[in-house]
Amino acid sequence: MRTVIVELADGIADLVHDGDLVALEGFTHLIPFAAGHEIIRQGRRDLALARMTPDVIYDQLIGMGCASRLIFSWGGNPGVGSLHRFRDAVQNGWPVPLELEEHSHAGMANRYVAGASGLPFAVLRGYAGTDLTEHVKPISCPFTGELLTAVPALRPDVAVVHAQRADRRGNVQLWGITGIQKEAVLAASRSLVTVEEIVDELEPVAGQVVLPGWAVTAVAEAPGGAHPSYAMGYSDRDNDAYVGWDEISRDRGRFTDWMREHVLEAA
Amino acid sequence: MTTGYTDDEMMTVAAARRLRDGAVCFVGIGLPSTAANLARRTHAPGLVLVYESGCLGAKPDRLPLSIGDGELAATADAVVSVPEVFNYWLQPGRIDVGFLGAAQIDRYANINTTVIGSYDHPRVRLPGAGGAPEIAACCREVVVVLRHSARAFVERVDFVTSVGYGDGPGHRERLGLPGAGPRLVVTDLGIMEPDPDTCELTLTQLHPGLTVADVRAATGWDLAVADPVGRTEPPGPDELDVLRALNATIARRGAT
Numbered sequence: 030m031r032t033v034i035v036e037l038a039d040g041i042a043d044l045v046h047d048g049d050l051v052a053l054e055g056f057t058h059l060i061p062f063a064a065g066h067e068i069i070r071q072g073r074r075d076l077a078l079a080r081m082t083p084d085v086i087y088d089q090l091i092g093m094g095c096a097s098r099l100i101f102s103w104g105g106n107p108g109v110g111s112l113h114r115f116r117d118a119v120q121n122g123w124p125v126p127l128e129l130e131e132h133s134h135a136g137m138a139n140r141y142v143a144g145a146s147g148l149p150f151a152v153l154r155g156y157a158g159t160d161l162t163e164h165v166k167p168i169s170c171p172f173t174g175e176l177l178t179a180v181p182a183l184r185p186d187v188a189v190v191h192a193q194r195a196d197r198r199g200n201v202q203l204w205g206i207t208g209i210q211k212e213a214v215l216a217a218s219r220s221l222v223t224v225e226e227i228v229d230e231l232e233p234v235a236g237q238v239v240l241p242g243w244a245v246t247a248v249a250e251a252p253g254g255a256h257p258s259y260a261m262g263y264s265d266r267d268n269d270a271y272v273g274w275d276e277i278s279r280d281r282g283r284f285t286d287w288m289r290e291h292v293l294e295a296a
Numbered sequence: 297m298t299t300g301y302t303d304d305e306m307m308t309v310a311a312a313r314r315l316r317d318g319a320v321c322f323v324g325i326g327l328p329s330t331a332a333n334l335a336r337r338t339h340a341p342g343l344v345l346v347y348e349s350g351c352l353g354a355k356p357d358r359l360p361l362s363i364g365d366g367e368l369a370a371t372a373d374a375v376v377s378v379p380e381v382f383n384y385w386l387q388p389g390r391i392d393v394g395f396l397g398a399a400q401i402d403r404y405a406n407i408n409t410t411v412i413g414s415y416d417h418p419r420v421r422l423p424g425a426g427g428a429p430e431i432a433a434c435c436r437e438v439v440v441v442l443r444h445s446a447r448a449f450v451e452r453v454d455f456v457t458s459v460g461y462g463d464g465p466g467h468r469e470r471l472g473l474p475g476a477g478p479r480l481v482v483t484d485l486g487i488m489e490p491d492p493d494t495c496e497l498t499l500t501q502l503h504p505g506l507t508v509a510d511v512r513a514a515t516g517w518d519l520a521v522a523d524p525v526g527r528t529e530p531p532g533p534d535e536l537d538v539l540r541a542l543n544a545t546i547a548r549r550g551a552t
Contacts, residue, residue: 056349056378057364081378082426105423107362108325112423119421131410134348135382135430142379154387155430157471158459160410176472205369206349209378236375261366268361 032199032242037249040221041067044187044247045076050100052079052141052185052217053086056208057107058261061191062086063254064223066292069093079185081137081209085257085274088112089292092284094124100183101129102137109271113278123281130164136180141209143182144216150179188217191255192240193262195224196231199242204234205261211238214245223251225263234262301531303484304443305539306503308334309531311395311441311482319392320344322431325363327441328395330542331482333359337538346391348427350376358545382427386434389474394435396428398442400453403496403517404467405460405478407432407440408453415455425457432458437479444483449515461495485511486528491520501526 035043045051045068053061065086068076077098080087084107090096092114104115118127132140139151152170156162156178168179190210192203201222203210214220222240227250231239242248257270277287301309304327311331315321317340323332325347333356336343345354349364353373360368369375376385385391399422400408409428413419432438438460442448460478461467468477481488487501498520499511504527512519531539 057362058349058366058369101424103424103426107364108360111421116421120418131424133425133429134378134427135387138379138382142383153383153430154472154474155433157433157473158456158462158467159425159429160415160456161425161429205366206351206364206375207377208350208364211377212379238377258364259366261369266362266365271361 032245033247034197034199034227035247035249037063037067037223037251038071040247040249041071044219044221045073045189047073048075049186050077050079051187051189052213053189054080054208054210054213055190055258056082056206058206058208058258059191059203059210059255060084060086060258061189061223061254062256062258063251064189064191064221065090069095069288069292079183081134082107083115084112085271088114088274088278089288091115091118091127092124092278093288096127097125098128098130102132102134106271106274108268109275113275114284117281131161132164132180133161136165137183138209138212140180140183141212141216143180144184145212148182150181152177152179154178183216185213185217187219187221188213189221190214191223191251191260193225193260194231195222195227195248197227197229199245199248200231201240201242201245201248202231202234202237204237207238211240214240219246221247221249223249223254225252225254225260226250301536305531305536306528307441307443307482307484308539309535310487310503310528311439312338314439314480314482315340315343315393318342320346320390321393321395322346322348322386322391322435323395324397324428325360326397328397330359331441332395333542334535334539337542338535346381346385348378348381350378350381352376352381352385359542361546382430386427386430389434389436391435392437394431394438394475396431396438396440396458398440398448400448400450401440401442401460401481402450402453404462404464405440405481405490405497406453406456406462407458407460408455410455410457412454428458432460432477433473433475435475437476440478440481442483444485444511444514446514446516449517451517461490464495465493485514496520498522499525501528503528504530
């Protein structure tokens with residue numbers, strides 16, 4: 030399999046379909062906002078969205094009616110508070126009802142690890158005694174008998190992540206807080222990586238993760254595509270935008286106007 | 297010199313004082329992060345801060361707004377992936393203190409950060425678990441910091457996101473949870489600790505100017521009180537100066 034360098038709009042059109050299980054991953058750094066906005070512009074519906082930390086881009090996808098299901102472990106505006114569109118969907122079914130599948134971070138991380146490893150489940154010491162056990166099962170260690178928790182593999186139809194760089198053969202390089210992106214890409218059937226820039230040669234960087242081109246379906250150049258999150262070495266986190274989102278997203282009308290102006294008509 | 301201080305400042309200072317120099321501390325964002333960074337700049341310069349974004353030994357100059365601020369990665373001893381931080385660092389018991397916030401907490405220090413009301417028809421949908429369930433399970437001990445009110449301190453949490461002492465004595469052991477559980481709950485009114493026999497949260501320390509009746513009125517169950525109950529020293533000028541300087545640095549636009 031060879032990676033294809035694509036335009037972002039073509040990549041979304043080819044790889045993300047109505048009804049898909051889609052993971053747009055990123056752990057507060059390198060959040061694929063540009064790709065999420067393209068999904069909104071293309072009007073995808075009935076998506077099952079997976080993400081450890083659904084934040085503002087998921088609030089936007091949910092508020093625009095793209096998702097019918099959310100698989101997650103923490104849904105908030107990092108450092109600011111709650112997600113009002115997410116809340117409105119859960120509490121009032123607006124604009125469409127949102128079914129939840131909820132885990133802990135350790136559980137979600139291990140679900141991706143199982144998916145990336147080609148295993149049906151992963152094992153961890155967690156969940157015991159909590160009310161979060163609906164989607165997990167107890168399992169005893171075959172060697173010691175210790176009671177542990179099994180979490181099912183998470184295998185998205187498509188993973189979408191943002192990275193700093195790719196080369197022309199589609200090898201992808203990211204660094205800084207690298208989160209769960211490698212596991213999400215390897216767990217998924219298809220993957221789309223947006224990057225700050227496409228270069229001739231990837232210069233090594235301390236702490237880097239490299240995803241070989243043959244493990245990635247498509248790469249699209251999207252400079253600034255993580256804004257208002259950041260890409261270490263390229264941009265700073267726009268904390269004011271996260272703080273500002275709290276007000277914008279409280280009101281359905283104001284949210285809808287903002288999305289029209291900044292996303293739907295901004296392509 | 298400063299003399300006056302707010303309830304939140306008292307809470308943050310009281311929590312920071314209980315963090316031992318050299319301890320390895322898994323820090324949630326918000327009040328826990330502020331208190332841990334205050335401790336690191338006062339009596340505990342060797343406090344090791346671990347953030348769930350994978351930043352081990354972060355030494356931020358400014359208070360991060362989120363657990364993923366570039367400042368944390370840039371100042372960390374190591375930045376590891378998210379599965380690694382949970383599987384290699386938290387799960388085996390390498391962390392001394394888990395430092396958590398809460399929306400609701402109950403008599404047995406069980407924590408709710410998921411929903412207020414029923415799960416299927418919540419009155420308030422909260423962000424959810426994040427790393428807290430395994431932090432509460434696996435750290436050697438847990439410190440919880442939250443504002444005190446009868447809405448937050450309830451007889452039984454609406455949803456057990458993270459286990460404190462479950463239904464009482466012996467429950468953690470039956471569940472196989474490796475850590476000792478919440479040893480300290482710090483609020484803007486005082487400090488509670490679990491009774492060694494009953495595991496019930498017990499008021500052990502009152503912040504200045506407050507009475508036992510004040511705390512009981514803000515607690516949704518018949519709160520046990522230690523005899524004698526201790527008194528918190530008010531925040532010292534050094535503590536307040538450092539805390540205010542820290543709060544003035546909360547990262548905004550372009551702060552990396």
